[in-house]
Amino acid sequence: MSVLARPQGSPERVWSLVAGLTALGGRIDRTTFESLINPGYNKAGVMTKTKAELARDTLGAASSLGLVEYNNVEAFLRVDVGSVDQLADHLHHHLTHLPDEDTNSVLLEAYSWVAVESDRHGNLSWIYELDRKTFADQANSALVGEDEDGRPMNETKLAPWRRWLTFIGLEMPLPLPGNPSFPSPVRRLLKEIRLAGLPIGEEVAGQEFLSIIANCAPYLDGGRLFLQACDRMSHSLKPSTLSPVLSAALWDLHDDGAITLRPRGDSTNAVKLTGDASHKIQNFSLVVLNAEEKAA
Structure with missing residues (x-):
């Protein structure tokens, strides 16, 4: 599917995902990866995940553009951009x-x-x-x-x-x-x-x-x-x-x-x-x- 079918996967969010993966060496386990794309936030001592569609669309856009590849075990970058x-x-x-x-x-x-x-x-x-x-x-x-x-x-x-x-x-x-x-x-x-x-x-x-x-x-x-x-x-x-x-x-x-x-x-x-x-x-x-x- 095209990146246009993932409207919440904005260029800024995709760049944040790419930069985060780069900082972590370009290859990480699936659990860490899921925390990276949907980190959540702490409010009054309660941990709340961000909207699921934000993470889904960002991952979908990055994958559709050939920037990121992932499976059930790990995720890794396919590009080198600084x-x-x-x-x-x-x-x-x-x-x-x-x-x-x-x-x-x-x-x-x-x-x-x-x-x-x-x-x-x-x-x-x-x-x-x-x-x-x-x-x-x-x-x-x-x-x-x-x-x-x-x-x-x-x-x-x-x-x-x-x-x-x-x-x-x-x-x-x-x-x-x-x-x-x-x-x-x-x-x-x-x-x-x-x-x-x-x-x-x-x-x-x-x-x-x-x-x-x-x-x-x-x-x-x-x-x-x-x-x-x-x-x-x-x-x-x-x-x-x-x-x-x-x-x-x-x-x-x-x-x-x-x-x-x-x-x-x-x-x-x-x-x-x-x-x-x-x-x-x-x-x-x-x-x-x-x-x-x-x-x-």
């Missing part, structure tokens, strides 16, 4: 390389649906015009596969889906009650772009830059999951035109100084950006990865 950031990096790599039939593939397949749907609309505002149920129903109708309840996405799964996307750097929570997170892959994109080994301060052809993104972020324009979503939705892409999701991310990276998008008037390979006609950069032919700022 920090929250390392866990996020590991999970992003894990999720981008899952076979289509894996139930957890829904996390990034649903994200690619958002990217393609934004391209179809030409903006991101449609996300905030739908209530939770309508959004979940539309996402579910665009996805394939099944979870234990027969639906890859439903209203209950939206919150854990967004939590996991935020954890791996693909969404940004908005400080507004009741509003869904903003589908911004900026944090993840910047990390993956730097890991790709692009030369600092040198111009790279726009199409080459986009090929790197399609490879490391297959849920975005040109990537495997993005193109599969286009096929399922019968959506035709405009040549050399980016979706509002990727356009917004590149604008943010440009405005923050992480990259520089350079138009070139005589270029026949210009890439068009969409979703914000007011931005001063509406197309680019070259990209420069700028040096990472060092903390003072």
Whole structure:
């Protein structure tokens, strides 16, 4: 079953479980393990266990993601991650390389649906015009596969889906009650772009830059999951035109100084950006990865 079927197994709880197992040597007996995932608390001299579903969902999520393995005798870690950031990096790599039939593939397949749907609309505002149920129903109708309840996405799964996307750097929570997170892959994109080994301060052809993104972020324009979503939705892409999701991310990276998008008037390979006609950069032919700022 997918991690979305274990809504109480949040990224924070899964990290706590992984960190706890790491501190205990990575392999412990079943009794100690059960105490770790459901330690309980002492109140007025009375020992009370935490809610059983918290421990169950946390263990289920960690196991589903291939982080922890257990049997009737012992439990042990299957990964070596030393920090929250390392866990996020590991999970992003894990999720981008899952076979289509894996139930957890829904996390990034649903994200690619958002990217393609934004391209179809030409903006991101449609996300905030739908209530939770309508959004979940539309996402579910665009996805394939099944979870234990027969639906890859439903209203209950939206919150854990967004939590996991935020954890791996693909969404940004908005400080507004009741509003869904903003589908911004900026944090993840910047990390993956730097890991790709692009030369600092040198111009790279726009199409080459986009090929790197399609490879490391297959849920975005040109990537495997993005193109599969286009096929399922019968959506035709405009040549050399980016979706509002990727356009917004590149604008943010440009405005923050992480990259520089350079138009070139005589270029026949210009890439068009969409979703914000007011931005001063509406197309680019070259990209420069700028040096990472060092903390003072």
